[in-house]
Amino acid sequence: MSDSGRKSGRKAQPLVADRRYGPKPAGKPKAKTKAKPKPKKAAARKPAARKTTARGSKTKRGGNPIVRFFRAIFGWVFGLIWAFTWRIALMAGLVVGLAVSYVYSTLPEFTALLDGRANGSVVMTDRRGEVFAWRGDQFGGVVTADTVSPHLKNAVVATEDKRFYRHFGLSPRGIASAVRINLREGRGPLSGHGGSTITQQTAKLLCLGVVYDETQWESEAAYEADCRQGSLWRKGKEAIYALAMEAKYSKDEILSIYLNRAYMGGGAYGSEAAAQRYFGKPAAALSPAEGAMIAGLLTAPSSLAPTSNLQRSQNRAGVIIGLMQDQGYLSSKAADNARANPATLSPAAQARAGGYFADWVMSSGPEFFTRNSTSDVIIRTTLDQRIQQAAEDAMNHIFSEKVRKGSKAQAAIVVMSADGAVRAMVGGRKTKVTGAFNRAVQAKRQTGSAFKPFVYATALELGWSANDLVVDEPITINIPGSSPWSPQNYDRKFHGTVTLTEALRTSLNIPAVKIAQEAGLENVRKVATDFGIGSDLAKGPSLALGASDTSLLEVTGAYAGILNGGSSVRPYGLVELKMQGDSDPLMTSTGGIGERVISEDAARELTWMMHVVASEGTGRRANIPGWEVAGKTGTSQRAKDAWFIGFTADYVAGVWMGYDDNTPLTGVTGSGLPAEIWHETMRRVHQGMTPRPLPMLRGGRPARNAAPDPFIDDTRTGIDDLLRGIFGGN
CATH class of the missing domain: 1.20.5 (Single alpha-helices involved in coiled-coils or other helix-helix interfaces)
Structure with missing residues (x-):
C-alpha cells in the first residue's frame, strides 16, 4: 500500500473503520432520535422476507403431491x-x-288468431226473441284487452300469470316452482302444474301454429289432445313459440288472443261468449265478482262452469278476488263487496230451458247450418219459455208426489199449437239436460188405444156418424199366414150395442176393430199417415188397437190435425235462420199446416167424441176446470206404455210414460199418471188465459143406422181362451 501511495502522490489513508454514523447534524435532536431505529426495523424485516421467499421457493419446488394432483x-x-x-x-x-x-x-297478424273455432255456434231465441239455448262452439265476438272489463283483465292476470307484464314469455321462477310442487306431490316434474305463462298458454291454444285438418286427424278431439300433450319436446317447442310471440306481438295483443280463444265452459269460447252465456251481458260490463268467476273457469272450465255448479264457481271466484286484492287490483272495500255479492246466473242461463227442444231443433234443422257450419247462426224458434217451464214443473210435481221413490219410470211431454208449432218439449224426468236421450222424439213405442181416433176419423170421413151403432160382441178374425185372432176388451166383457161415441168413450177394443175392418184397413192406414204418423204402421187388424210403434211428437202432431179442422201438420220448431250479423234470414219455417186429410165436419164431430172421452170417459183425470178438453188415453200391450194425448181450443199436448227397457208398468194406464201429468201441464199452461170453447159438432150428426151394425164375420167362433195379441183398452 505504501508503494502505491507513494506513486500516486497522495497521502496514505489510515487503516481505520469507516465511521458508522454521519456527523451530528445541527438542531432537531428529537428527529435524530426517531430516525435512529429505522435501520434496525429494516434489518429485522430482512430475515422475514428471506423466510417468505424461502417458503415460496419450497412450495414451488415441492408441496403435497396428492393435493397438487387433484x-x-x-x-x-x-x-x-x-x-x-x-x-x-x-x-x-x-x-x-x-x-x-x-x-x-x-306468425300471422294477431287479428287472424282471435277466433280459433273449427265449428260455428248456434244461438236460439224463443218465440219472443229471447235467447234460451246455445249449441256448438259459441263465440260472442272479438274483444281486446282494452275493451273487456278491467276487472276481467286483472282477474285473469292475477290468477294465471301475475308477472305477465314483466317476463319475456317464459318464467324460470314459475317453472322451478311448478317442478318443485309436482315432485312434492309425487308426480313427475312435468306432470300437473306446468308453470306456464299466459304467453305459453296462448301458444298451446294456438296448437303451436298447427291448424286443424279433418283429413289429418281422426277427430277434433284427437287434434286437441295432441295440442295439450306435455312431453319435454313439446314443452321446448312451446317455449320457442312463446318467445316468437313475445317478439311479434305486444303483451296486450297476446292477452287479447288468450281472452278470445280460451274455453270457458258451457260451449263458450272466449270471454265475450262466456259473459253472454252466464250473465247475459257483454264482457265490457262485467263486475269484479263476474270477472273473477270467468277467470276462475280457465283452470277447469267444465267442472267449474256456473251452469254445472254455481256454488263451486262462486267459491273459486272468492279465491280469485283475494288474489286481486293481494296484488293491488282491488281495494279492501271493493273486495269485501265482491265477496258479499257473488256473481249469479242470468235468468236464461239459470233456467236452462228447452234442452230437449234445442237438441231436437239442431237435429231436425238443415245439417249445413246446424251441425257442419263454421259460421255463427241465429235461429228463432217456436219455444214458449212459460209453457216450457209449465211442462217441466208438471213433470217434477208428478214424479215427486205420485211416483214411488226409486222408480226408473220415464215420461215425456210435448205441447204445440194447432198448426204444429212446438211450444214445449220434455224428453225425460231430468229436465235440465243437454244431449240426453229424447223420449219425445227418439223413442218409438206402441200407442195402444191412443191410435183409435184415426180409426173413427176414417169412418166419419166415409159417412159414419158419432151416433151410429156397433155391436160389442165376441169375434174371431182369420189372418192369412197366422192363427185366428180374437180381440178382447180391457175389462174382458162385452157390452152389446153401443154408439161409436160410447165405444170411444170407454175405449172398447172390439168395436174399434170392427169399424176398422168395415172402413178398410188401408183407408185407416192412409188417414193416420196423412195426419203425420210416419212410422211403419201394422198391416193387420191389430192396427186399430195401436200395434204400431211411433213417437210422441208424431202422435201429438196428428192430434193437432184434428184440432185444426182436419188438415195435416208437420211439427216444427224453427221459425227462421240467419247468419249472425245479417238482417235477412236464409230460411224460414220448416213446418206448419199441410193438406186436408178429412173434412172439417168429420174433424169437428171427432172432436166432440174425444171431448166425451175426457169429460165422461177414461180421460176424466185430465179435465181442467172451466175449460173444454178433448183427448184419448192409450195403454199398449202388457202395459209397457201409457199415453194421454189431448187438446183445448188453444193447445195440443201429448204425454207418454214407460220404462226405457220396456219393463211393464205396474198399476199404470193411460187414464192414470199420464192423464194427471197432462192435467198438471195444461192447468199451468192455461193460467191467466180466458177459456174458449172447443171447435166441435156437439152431439154429433144423426145416426146413420138405427139398427145394430151390419158388420158380419162368418168366421166368428167365440172367444179363444189362449188369446194372442191382447192390447190394452184404455
Missing part, C-alpha cells in the same frame, strides 16, 4: 367443461335464435 385434475376438468359449455351454449343460443326467427316469420 388440483391439476380439477383444473383440467373445469377447463374442459367450460370449453364445452360456452361452445354448446353459443350453439344452443344460435339454434334457439334461428328457431325463434323462423317461427316469428310464420
